[in-house]
Amino acid sequence: MKQTLLILFLLFPLWAAAQLQDNFSDGNFTQNPTWTGNAGSFIVNAQHQLQSNGPAVTGTTLQLVTPSQAIVGTTWEFWANLKLATSSTNYTDIYLISDNADLNSTATNGYFVRIGNTTDEVSLYRKDAGKTAVLLINGQDKTVATSNNIVRVRVTRTISYEWELSIDVTGSGQSYVSQGIAMDATHKRSGYFGVLVRYTSANNKNFYFDDFKITDTQPPVLEELQTITTQEIILQFNEPLQPDQAQTIANYTLNGTIKPTIAELTEAGTVRLVFGQSFSIGSNTLTIANLQDLYGNTLNNSITRTFNFIPPAVIPNYNELLITEIMADESPAVGLPAQEYIELYNATTNKVLSLRGIKLSDATATTTLPNAQLLPGEYVVVVPNTQVASFTQFGKVIGISNFPGLNNAGELLQLRRPDGKLIYAVNYSDAWYKNSTKREGGWSLEMIDVTNPCAGAENWTASADPRGGTPAQQNSVAASLPDNIPPVLINAFAISSTQVLLRFNERLDSTLAATIANYSISPTIALAGVQVQGPLFTDVIVHLSSPLQERQLYTLTATGITDCTGNLSNQPQAITFALPSVPEPGDVVINEVLFNPRLNGVDFVELVNRSDKYLDLKNWHLGNTAGDTISNLKTIVTSSYVLAPGQYVVLTSNPENIKANYPAANHKAFLQMSSLPSYPDDAGTIVVLQPDKRVADQFSYNSGMHHALIDDKNGLSLERIRLNGQTIASNFHSAATTVFATPGYINSQSQLHVQAQQAFKVEPQVFSPDGDGFEDFATINYNTGKTGFVATITVFDAQGREVRKLIRNELLADNGFFRWDGLKQDGSKAAIGYYIFYIELFGMNGENSEYKEKVVVGGRL
CATH class of the missing domain: 2.60.40.1260 (Lamin Tail domain)
Known part of the structure; x- marks a missing residue:
């Protein structure tokens, strides 16, 4: 930085004496002022105009720059003649302000006037490093729409950073027409003024320029005064200063009499003042006189700036x-x-x-x-x-x-x-x-x-820093991210019969959030008090004067809630909740399991509340087994998470991974755990444990439970068939291959309970075992009316040949079902056609019954 400042300071006398003015009457552009860049691709022609003379190659970009620190309170003027039809590949950019000698660099910051482009106009743009140029003033279309476009351009930027673009298409400078006004103070430093042209091969000599003039008649303006220490001030001016006056101690006075011991120009428009004594507590006044900008514009009057100084070493308050x-x-x-x-x-x-x-x-x-x-x-x-x-x-x-x-x-x-x-x-x-x-x-x-x-x-x-972080430095991801949105009530939990926990999406104004009049409950229950929970102030506990009732859905309404930034929620926010009941085993069951994820994927276990109760999963556990012992228990959630009747919840260590693999997933159903127990790809057991240590549900799976005709089983879940059925292998089936899994929503293989009116009923009677999720298997539903019966079921084809021994001497409950997936005894797929379920039923008292039920294997021919 010091070397750069030295170079700039050496150039100050040149700029101060002349400002920028070049009509090329001396026949060259290498001195008074000096232009650099693609010097071999420009000439000064016989008319004393700067003319492009680059290679006749389409896509060529040429540029020339000359030093200029003019930035504000400035007028830029120039004449141009483009003897061509402008287009997206034939135009010129005149950089009024640039911090980079390479105008074509993506790292350049500045402002430029573009003549041409697709709408044949003259417009003003801002260029930010690494970004696409921003249009500030959109000039009138078709002002340069001929094959010989002459235009004189004038741009002004006031000390309040107001831009105005005017053009004179006669080229005389007597008929300027404003193209618009814009406010922009993004870039406040410049090093160069320059010309950039882009052309196709036929137009390499068709750009002409003349009468470049930069005029600054406004004195510098103090934009910012900042106290750095008890004795140090930084002054930030709107434009570069003449070094001698800026570093003259006599030009600065603190509180009427005190002169600085150091006056240092640290950057072109930044002055550092150091005093021999500390600032007064409270109000201080700094007077500044006799400063000049680079063009000799001196302050018309002294600048007087009052500032407050806060004593050092105070104990920080909230959010300081x-x-x-x-x-x-x-x-x-x-x-x-x-x-x-x-x-x-x-x-x-x-x-x-x-x-x-x-x-x-x-x-x-x-x-x-x-x-x-x-x-x-x-x-x-x-x-x-x-x-x-x-x-x-x-x-x-x-x-x-x-x-x-x-x-x-x-x-x-x-x-x-x-x-x-x-x-x-x-x-x-x-x-x-x-x-x-x-x-x-x-x-x-x-x-x-x-x-x-x-x-x-x-x-x-x-962090975006290549080192991995920015310790003790401004963060690499620093950006403006203001909060203009009021807080949102996202959850409500009954943590006891007389307490409701409310959770908001951001920190609240704890005083206003504790106002009892801001809350109401329907059906009506009187409120006894409100507490805002620190240290995050996102949770509010509402105390009730009478207890909540189980299996009753309540609605809480919050009004007038303000976040800690001051954003007020004007509209009432309503949310439902219920008092959780004590769970019983079988209320919450395993509904879907992914134990063999795709490459780089993760496991998930889906639970569903099949009871009519509201159940809180707080302090429930997910585990597996080692032999006959439940082990490797992982806490599902340590805070309240209430499952409503029929509600699903997907447990996984990486919800984003599951959502990416299964786009149809219900994003609201995910509950992230730090890790899941180990569930091997070949076989394992999933255990769900209630807080009272009773087993809510348990499922032993193996890879052989997937449909044998599905080739790629990676990423394919096992789904529960009947919600009210047992958690056993026959009640699970591979998910439809059209979705591979259904995390958070109804299973693709879900089947309603079929109540057999007679001993046995087949549903559906026609099925297609093709894995598409529609009637992929047939169920043999039974209703014996009592327990103790033993059944054997054999599948025969239409010619009476045995196809598969489905079950042999299996003890039945009073009702239930068996499933045939359309596979023969050898694991191959049964052909399309009619089949018979031959059912032999034996009772404990010697009863013996036989049944024959027809089923059809369908499919595409």
Whole structure:
């Protein structure tokens, strides 16, 4: 930077003496001023005009630039003649402002006038590095629509950053017509003015330019005054300053008499002032005189600016000290030291924050920060004492002796004042990475908008820095992400018969959210009180004056709720809830299982509430078996999650993976677990355990339960056939190959209960075992009226030949069903045609009955 400033300062006398004016009357463009770039592809012709003279190659781009720092309070003028029909491949861009000598670079920032393009117009654009140009002023179409387009252009930019584009198609400069006005202050620094032309082969010599003139008649304007320390100020002007006056100490006066000890021009328009004494507490006044811009425009009057100074080293209040970066999983390291860290940020603009005595807590431990200070807008990285030297290269570092171990999957982190009052809290999760690769380690989580600390997951993402993080530095993902949306009530749970927990999608104004008049319940129950739960302030507990009733659906309405940013929810928000009942085994059953996912896929287990109760899954477990012992139990959820009658829930470690593999999945039905028990591809047992340790349901599966005629079984789930049937192999079938799985919605092989009016009934009587999810199998439904019967069922074809022994001497319940999937005894598919179920029924008292039921195997011929 210092070398660049030196070069710019050496050029100041040239610019100050002449501004930019070139009509090429000297016959060249190599001096007074000097143009550089594709110098060999331009000439000054006999008419003393700058003319393109590049290679006759379609797609060629030529450019010339000359130094110019004119930026605001400026008028740019020039003449151009394009002896061609303009198009998307034949046009010119005149860069009024550029921070890059290479106008064609994607890294360039600036503004340019485009003559031509598809609508044959003259327009003003803004260029942002790495992005497509932004149209600021859209000129009138067809103003340069001939084969010999002459135009004189004038652009002004006022000190308030108002642009105006005018053109004179006579070329005389006497008939300017405004093309529009726009406000834009995005870019406030320039290094170059230049010409860029793009053409097809026939037009390599058809661009002519003349009468370039840049005029700045406005004195500099002070845009920003910022106190950096107790004795240091940064002044930001709207344009570059003449160095001598900018660095003259006598031109600055603090509070009427105090002169700075240092006046330093750190950048072209930025002055650093250092005083020998601290600023006064409260109001201070700085007077500035005699400053000039690069073109000799001197301040007409002294500038007087009053500013307030806040004393240093104050204890931070709520949301003044933030956690803005978390390295929870440091391995494998990408480019940073392999060490967990937490980054803190002073979110104030005028306070020096004292960290002494601040408590940093995770889910299991608390540590106290040492005596350190954080300037406004300053970052600091917190690491173990032993790692301080490894991080000093990145910025400010604080070492602590008992650094908390950070949970890779996520946990609650809190900052509290020495008196225990909350400063900031964040409950991060590895889902916040929004990138499955980066969440495997070596990448930090970064806050996107540090001015929006109330936001949650949407304001965090994985670092984009190639090193894996930005400790003690501005975050690589930094962007504006303002919160203009009121809070939304997303869940309600009855945590007891007289308490309802409400969960909002963002942090609330805890005072307003605790107002009892903001809530009501229907059917009507009087409210006894409201509590907002810290430290995240997203949960509200409503206390009732009388108990809720089971199997009753209630509606709670919330009004006038405000988030901590101040966004007010004007419309009432209603949500339903119910008091959970005590579960019984069989109320919640396993409805679908994916144990053999596709490559890079994950398992899932789908449960369904088949009772008429509302059941809370809090502290339920999912497990497997080792021999005859239930083992490897995983907690499904530690907070309330109520299943309504008939509701599905999909348990998986990676919902996004399942949703990507099965686009029709019901996204609202997913419940993420940190991990699932092991469910091998060949065989295993799934166990669902209630909080009272009773088994809610259990399913032993094996790969052979999939339909034998399906070639690729990877990613294919087993689905429950009948909701009220037993959790046994005969009540599960491969999902239809048209969907492969149905996570969160009705199974593709789901079949309503068939009540046999006689001993045996076949449903459907015609089926097609083709895996399309429509009548892929036939069921033999039975109703014996009592238990104790034994049955043997054999399948015969129309010629009386035995096809398959479906069951042999199987003990029956009083009602149920058996399933034939259309396969013969050898595993091959039965041919299309008629078949007979020959059923032999034996009773405990010697009863013997025979039944014959017809079924048809269908399919496409």
